[in-house]
Amino acid sequence: MKLGFLTACLPQLPLDEIAAWAASHDYQALEVATWPSTGSRDFEASHIDVTDFGKRQADEVRALFERHGLTLSALAYYENNLHPDTTRRSEIAAHVRANVDAAALLGVDYVGTFIGRHPGLSVKENIALAERELPPLVEYAGERGVRIIIENCVMEGWHPDGYPGNLAYSPELWEWMFGLGLYLNYDPSHLLWLGIDPVAALRPYVDRIPHAQAKDAQLDPRARDRYGFFGRTVERADGWDSGWWRYRVPGLGDVDWRRIVDTLYEGGFTGVLSVEHEDPVWSGDTARTTQGLEIAHRTLRPLIVG
Structure with missing residues (x-):
């Protein structure tokens, strides 16, 4: 197992600076963000332009990672592959394929990506839609040796009422998506607030988890007593504001990282555990964000052998 982080938390920095920082702070891997660059860098990260990517660019990226002794664990484009706008859905699928090529x-x-959801359709209808849209992407990737x-992020902000916007949030849905040839990028933080035991959910599926993310969640049960499980309604500032x-x-937060890492080891996991930094306290500028990554490193690195 290696410890890395997802570069999306540092959208303002180029990849070479992120790689240098990661290596100098004892990180071993990077999960690299590849959203299309539209100029809105506060809301997205484009650390590799997969739309203009050939052998020269690949050689440059490989040389960068070799120079710093880092592993490039995955390309990361987490978007709604069931977007209700069919034109936008096709654009997303094209960018997933570009990621596969890169x-x-x-x-x-x-x-890495999401299943997503069409918010105007039922879960049953979304599953049928996914079974049409996703197998061609799986086949395209498989032909190129990519998975x-x-x-398993809930993406509740994608739904107008804060309901799940990504149909990959529970073990029941994991089993369904495994049947489509997809794999799980396991993140325990989402399970915690859903009321699912992250360790119990993890244990049976380690062999379908080649890559994992490390994000924590902090719960406030007294606030839940006011708002309920689904979060704020009248007082909700935006779709992400559960309260x-x-x-x-x-x-x-409240995730038991000792048990998570031990369960991954027990199940034979040999991939990368990638910190996904979305902490509102340790963010806002580069210095504070990297301090947050240092806190994550101090928590996780002692648990990883080697």
Whole structure:
């Protein structure tokens, strides 16, 4: 197992600076963000432009990682593959394929994304839609030696009422998506606030988890007593404002990282555990964000052998 982090938390920095910082702070891997660059860098990260990527660019990226002794664990493009606008859905699928092409050139095994959801359809209708839309992407990736990994983020902000916007949030849905040839990019933080035991959910599926993310969650049960499980309604500022829980860097929330890492080891996991930094306390500028990554490192690195 290696410890890395997802570069999306540092959208303002170029990849070479992130790699240098990671290596100098004893991180071993990077999960690299590849959203299309539209100029809105506060809300997205584009550390590899997969739309203009050939052998020269692949050689440059490989040389960068070799120079710093880092592993490139996955390309990361987490978007709604069931977007209700069919034109936008096609654009997203095209960018997933571009990520697959770049991963194949780089010798990277994984591309991360979401299932997503059409918010105007029922779950049953969304499952039928996914069974039409996703197998061609799985086949495209497989032909190039790449696997598509799905993060189990709820993406409640994608739904107008704060309901799940990514149909990969529970073990029941994991089993369904495994049947489509997809793999899981396991993140315990989402399970915690859903009321699912992250360790119990993890244990049976380690062999379908080639890559994992490390994000924590801090719960406030007293606030839940006011708002209920689904969070704020009248007082909700935006789709992401539940009011009773928030994401934290590992070590500052309620996830039991000793049990998580031990369960991964027990199940034979040999991949990368990638910190996904979305902590509202340790963010806002580069210095504070990197301090958050240092906190995560102090929490997780002692648990990883080697």
